[in-house]
Amino acid sequence: GESVGLHLPTLSVQEGDNSIINCAYSNSASDYFIWYKQESGKGPQFIIDIRSNMDKRQGQRVTVLLNKTVKHLSLQIAATQPGDSAVYFCAENINDSWGKLQFGAGTQVVVTP
Amino acid sequence: DTGVSQDPRHKITKRGQNVTFRCDPISEHNRLYWYRQTLGQGPEFLTYFQNEAQLEKSRLLSDRFSAERPKGSFSTLEIQRTEQGDSAMYLCASSPRDLTKYTQYFGPGTRLTVL
Numbered sequence: 001g002e003s004v005g006l007h008l009p010t011l012s013v014q015e016g017d018n019s020i021i022n023c024a025y026s027n028s029a030s031d032y033f034i035w036y037k038q039e040s041g042k043g044p045q046f047i048i049d050i051r052s053n054m055d056k057r058q059g060q061r062v063t064v065l066l067n068k069t070v071k072h073l074s075l076q077i078a079a080t081q082p083g084d085s086a087v088y089f090c091a092e093n094i095n096d097s098w099g100k101l102q103f104g105a106g107t108q109v110v111v112t113p
Numbered sequence: 114d115t116g117v118s119q120d121p122r123h124k125i126t127k128r129g130q131n132v133t134f135r136c137d138p139i140s141e142h143n144r145l146y147w148y149r150q151t152l153g154q155g156p157e158f159l160t161y162f163q164n165e166a167q168l169e170k171s172r173l174l175s176d177r178f179s180a181e182r183p184k185g186s187f188s189t190l191e192i193q194r195t196e197q198g199d200s201a202m203y204l205c206a207s208s209p210r211d212l213t214k215y216t217q218y219f220g221p222g223t224r225l226t227v228l
Contacts, residue, residue, distance in 0.1 A: 008153055032215045043117075043204055043219035044156065089155045099144060099208060099215045100169065103155030 008087060010108040019077040023090035023104045028071060030092035034101065035064060035075045037086045044089060047075070077109075085111045115139060117220035119205050125226045126195055133191045134223045138207030145188050146217060147180055148204040149173065156204050156219075162188060195227045 013019045025033065031052040036044035048059045050066050050073075057064050063076040073090050087108050091101040118137045126132050138145050143164050148156035159178070161169045164185040174180075177195075182188040192199055202224050206217035 034216060036219075041224075043119075043206075043221045046216055046218060049216055091155070093215050099217070100146065100158045100161055101156075101215075101217060102158070106153075106155050 008106050008108040010110060012110045012112060013080045013084075015080060015082060015111055015113050017080055019075075019080045019084070019109060021075045021077075021088050021107045021109065023073040023075075023107075025071050025073055025090065025092045025104065026102070027092060027094050028068075030094050030102075032093040033064070033066060033073055034091045034093075035062075035073075036089045036091060036103075037084075038089060038106075039086045047088075080109075080111050082111050082113070085109055117205055117207055117218055119203075119220040119223050121223055122221060123224050123226075125228065127228050128195060128197060130195055131191065131193045132195060132225065133189055134203055134205075134225075136188045136190070136205030136220060138186070138188070138205070139209075139218055141210065142207035142218075143185065143210045144208045145182060146206045146208075147188070147190050148206065148219075150202040150204055150222070151200075159190075192225075195225075197227045200225055200227045 034049040035047040038044045048062050048064050050057045050064045061078045065074045087106045089106045090104045120135045145162040147159040150156040159171050160180050162182040165182050177193045180190045202222040204222045206219045208217045
């Protein structure tokens with residue numbers, strides 16, 4: 001979803017459940033995508049990345065899916081834990097843009113016991 | 114700690130004052146980026162260095178902003194004649210020399226408050 005000012009989309013997840021965070025990216029020329037996790041007062045922390053020549057990539061408890069047809073990216077977190085509570089951003093790199101990243105609006109994930 | 118470091122972590126200043134922030138990238142990362150983040154938003158690109166060369170600047174970077182990376186290692190971001198609208202988190206990121214790897218690693222940020 002879209003965020004307006006301070007009103008980040010929020011995903012509430014029960015501890016132990018799987019989380020799915022969605023992101024619509026803007027540029028069909030983007031060739032590289034990253035998911036970041038940001039906790040309050042801290043800088044973004046790298047989670048996982050994927051290149052445009054792939055449609056799925058798995059990490060530890062996380063999976064990123066890329067659908068270039070509809071310009072959609074998702075992050076799946078398995079067995080969500082309280083420490084997963086944070087704001088999650090997707091970011092895209094537009095080909096030949098010196099690696100600068102364009103960030104999406106972010107999704108607040110709240111893990112409830 | 115071998116991550117990106119930024120100093121200071123917090124800065125409170127009065128409108129019209131100049132401020133300077135420092136970023137130390139991960140050792141041997143030749144690419145360095147500055148971003149600005151306001152509350153509830155994702156980081157916005159400001160400028161990019163490859164070694165000591167500043168290769169790109171965003172339109173967000175007004176004439177009051179200047180960034181340097183004189184020896185291709187640490188970088189400084191200076192804001193002159195600060196305005197209340199400059200209040201934000203200033204983030205620095207670095208990425209490795211390998212051009213096939215665009216992953217950027219962020220520092221903890223400097224939170225600027227302009228009164």
